[in-house]
Amino acid sequence: MHSLKEKVSNAASAGQEHLDKYKAHVEEKAEKATARTKEEKDMAHEKMKAKEAEAKMNLHEAKSEHAADKLHGAHHLPGQPHAHHNQPLGTGVAAPTHPLAGHPPGHNHHI
Incomplete structure (x- = not known):
């Protein structure tokens, strides 16, 4: 996928x-x-x-940017960190896996 995107971007730059x-x-x-x-x-x-x-010169600069995007992934803007969808272990509060988990013992909760 990235290779195709790089080729299309290079072709557009060559046209320019x-x-x-x-x-x-x-x-x-x-x-x-x-x-x-x-x-x-x-x-x-x-x-x-x-x-x-x-x-x-502009064509060569554009081609090098396209190659860099391919290597580093174009999911984020250059110079900005990649946003992770999951939190690293130990940094967040785990969600209860059972509907009554997290309630104090003896608490009757109607589902």
Whole structure:
């Protein structure tokens, strides 16, 4: 189950990376169209390369988070302790197992 969830999360992150790269290329074309000098065009290209690198870095970060979730379980938020459903032994009051258990001797309790 966790493996499937990790694969789906990785695929979604890869899709986001492709979208970010596409946006970077579109922005580069727009900047190059309005650029007047070769330096402005070169700067637009460098911005696009930086945005592509950032998208790739974000993908790798997301994949490592997905792998960590798989290892540690995604039942709780990162950095928060896992909530146990049962109390550890000796920390709580045991519930009576018999309907009349817990009543003083000689007490007639009608059920």
